[in-house]
Amino acid sequence: MTRRTGRRPGNPDTREVxxxxxxxxxxxxxxxxxxxRAIAAAAEVDPALVHHYFGSKDQLFxxxxxxxxxxxxxxxxxxxxxxxxxxERLVRLFLGVWDSPAGAAGxxxxxxxxxxxxxxxxxxxxxxxxxxxxxxxxxDVDPAELPMRGSLVASQMIxxxxxxxxxxxxxxxxxAPETLVxxxxxxxxRYLTGPLDG
Amino acid sequence: MTRRTGRRPGNPDTREVxxxxxxxxxxxxxxxxxxxRAIAAAAEVDPALVHHYFGSKDQLFxxxxxxxxxxxxxxxxxxxxxxxxxxERLVRLFLGVWDSPAGAAGxxxxxxxxxxxxxxxxxxxxxxxxxxxxxxxxxDVDPAELPMRGSLVASQMIxxxxxxxxxxxxxxxxxAPETLVxxxxxxxxRYLTGPLDG
Numbered sequence: 001m002t003r004r005t006g007r008r009p010g011n012p013d014t015r016e017v018x019x020x021x022x023x024x025x026x027x028x029x030x031x032x033x034x035x036x037r038a039i040a041a042a043a044e045v046d047p048a049l050v051h052h053y054f055g056s057k058d059q060l061f062x063x064x065x066x067x068x069x070x071x072x073x074x075x076x077x078x079x080x081x082x083x084x085x086x087x088e089r090l091v092r093l094f095l096g097v098w099d100s101p102a103g104a105a106g107x108x109x110x111x112x113x114x115x116x117x118x119x120x121x122x123x124x125x126x127x128x129x130x131x132x133x134x135x136x137x138x139x140d141v142d143p144a145e146l147p148m149r150g151s152l153v154a155s156q157m158i159x160x161x162x163x164x165x166x167x168x169x170x171x172x173x174x175x176a177p178e179t180l181v182x183x184x185x186x187x188x189x190r191y192l193t194g195p196l197d198g
Numbered sequence: 199m200t201r202r203t204g205r206r207p208g209n210p211d212t213r214e215v216x217x218x219x220x221x222x223x224x225x226x227x228x229x230x231x232x233x234x235r236a237i238a239a240a241a242e243v244d245p246a247l248v249h250h251y252f253g254s255k256d257q258l259f260x261x262x263x264x265x266x267x268x269x270x271x272x273x274x275x276x277x278x279x280x281x282x283x284x285x286e287r288l289v290r291l292f293l294g295v296w297d298s299p300a301g302a303a304g305x306x307x308x309x310x311x312x313x314x315x316x317x318x319x320x321x322x323x324x325x326x327x328x329x330x331x332x333x334x335x336x337x338d339v340d341p342a343e344l345p346m347r348g349s350l351v352a353s354q355m356i357x358x359x360x361x362x363x364x365x366x367x368x369x370x371x372x373x374a375p376e377t378l379v380x381x382x383x384x385x386x387x388r389y390l391t392g393p394l395d396g
Contacts, residue, residue, distance in 0.1 A: 111312045113365055120365045127367060151361055151370035152381055158365070159357020163349055167311055167318045167356070169325060172349035183350055183394040187385045196381040 015053055018043045022064040027118040031061055031129040058130070065109065065126055068102035075134040083139075087189025088181050090135065094157055095177040098165060107165050110158070127154050141193060152191040160184060213251055216241045220262040225316040229259060229327040256328070263307065263324050266300035273332040281337075285387025286379050288333065292355055293375040296363060305363050308356070325352050339391060350389040358382060 021043035025034035036057055040047040054060040062070055074097070078089040098106050109126075112119040132150035141149065160180070163172045172180065190196075219240035223232035234255055238245040252258040260268055272295070276287040296304050307324075310317040330348035339347065358378070361370045370378065388394075 114309045114312050114360075124365050124367050127365075148369050148373070148377075148381070151367045154365075154367055155357040155361040155370055155382075156354055156385070157357070158360050159353040159355070162312075162356050162360060163353040167322050167325075167352075169322050169349045169352055171346050172353055175346070179346075183346070183389070184353075186388070187354070190384070191381070 014043075014045060014049070018045060018050055018053060018060075019064050022060050023118075023122065026061055026064060026125055027121040030121075031057075031125045036060065061126070061130070065122060066105055067126070067130075068105045069097055071130045071134060075131065079135060079138045083193065084189070085185075086135075086192060087187065088185030090153070090157075090188050091160075091181045091185045092177065094160070095180060098161060099177065103165060106161060110161060110166060135192070139192060145196065148196065149191055152196070153188055156184060156187050156191065212241075212243060212247070216243060216248055216251060216258075217262050220258050221316075221320065224259055224262060224323055225319045228319075229255075229323045234258065259324070259328065263320060264303055265324070265328075266303045267295055269328045269332060273329065277333060277336045281391065282387070283383075284333075284390060285385065286383030288351070288386050289355075289358075289379045289383045290375065292358070293362075293378060296359055297375065301363060304359060308359060308364060333390070337390060343394065346394065347389055350394070351386055354382060354385050354389065 018039065021039045022034075025039045025042065028034075029038075034057075036050050037047050039060070040050045043050075050060065054063055058072060059070075074093055078093050079086065081089060097103065109119075109123060113123040114120070128150070132154065135153070136146045136150050139146070139149075160172070163169045164175075164180075165173075216237065219237045220232075223237045223240065226232075227236075232255075234248050235245050237258070238248045241248075248258065252261055256270060257268075272291055276291050277284065279287060295301065307317075307321060311321040312318070326348070330352065333351070334344045334348050337344070337347075358370070361367045362378075363371075
């Protein structure tokens with residue numbers, strides 16, 4: 001095959017070329033700073049084609065991450081309930097996704113993030129922009145504390161995923177979801193809304 | 199080089215041959231079931247030579263894991279203090295080790311455990327036999343709950359390591375250790391001694 005130059009038409013690999021450019025942009029600049037215009041330029045396509053294939057920047061990011069679910073669909077539902085049970089609802093949602101066939105993509109993402117720095121950066125951006133922001137924006141706590149609260153929640157959730165799906169330490173590996181919801185929910189609740197200074 | 203048969207003398211690579219056999223045995227059979235005698239047989243050396251090089255089975259395991267520290271030295275010191283601050287002391291000890299040059303070995307272990315199943319099995323055995331048992335044996339809680347308590351503690355600690363050293367999510371990644379001790383210590387304390395049913 002000869003190397004093409006200039007803007008690509010809608011050939012079969014255009015989608016993958018856009019995703020490669022998107023992964024590089026999101027990892028290097030972060031989600032907020034990366035623009036669809038710049039990603040389109042790097043992929044040598046028209047920005048309208050990026051929108052045509054992927055829709056919004058959020059949706060492009062989810063496709064670039066191979067995310068089998070859209071946290072933007074799932075999280076608003078559980079944030080809408082009473083504040084007190086938010087920690088438990090988050091753990092229940094998390095286990096529901098990871099215990100499903102979608103969990104394989106999560107494990108692949110964890111694997112990739114510990115072996116490639118750029119993949120760790122993508123996972124970080126994913127956690128912040130697609131998951132944590134959607135939870136934290138609804139809390140009536142000191143805004144200055146939100147980043148710490150979010151990263152503490154992430155530490156418990158990613159640790160749960162590591163133990164249940166990767167390292168497979170029993171009994172966490174095969175416990176009934178509601179057992180883990182009851183045990184870990186209060187931790188997440190305190191990280192979200194409780195005191196953090198001991 | 200010709201393939202040697204029979205028992206190996208104390209040549210320079212004997213130590214490494216023993217470690218390879220030990221890793222295989224600990225991963226396949228688990229720490230408790232793997233014997234120095236069987237490891238020596240697999241390495242084609244005399245069991246006395248294994249003891250000579252490595253000392254106890256615990257010490258052989260630490261060498262096989264490339265562990266830069268011996269939890270058997272560190273954990274009894276913090277378990278000896280008052281029960282109430284145990285969670286905080288565990289988080290402080292954990293951060294002290296991982297923030298030191300020894301932390302690089304921990305990150306290498308995490309990396310290996312998510313990409314190789316046998317390495318995940320080794321990490322699981324390490325957590326159970328070298329770390330968790332030494333903490334849990336001193337708690338006056340229902341013995342039937344100890345495995346769940348231990349794996350919950352592990353989920354929070356490994357998640358902390360993932361966020362601080364691998365995924366590097368701020369502000370957990372660069373927070374002062376005592377900030378994390380205050381925030382995460384109560385979680386570990388509840389997993390060790392508190393109610394687990396919400």
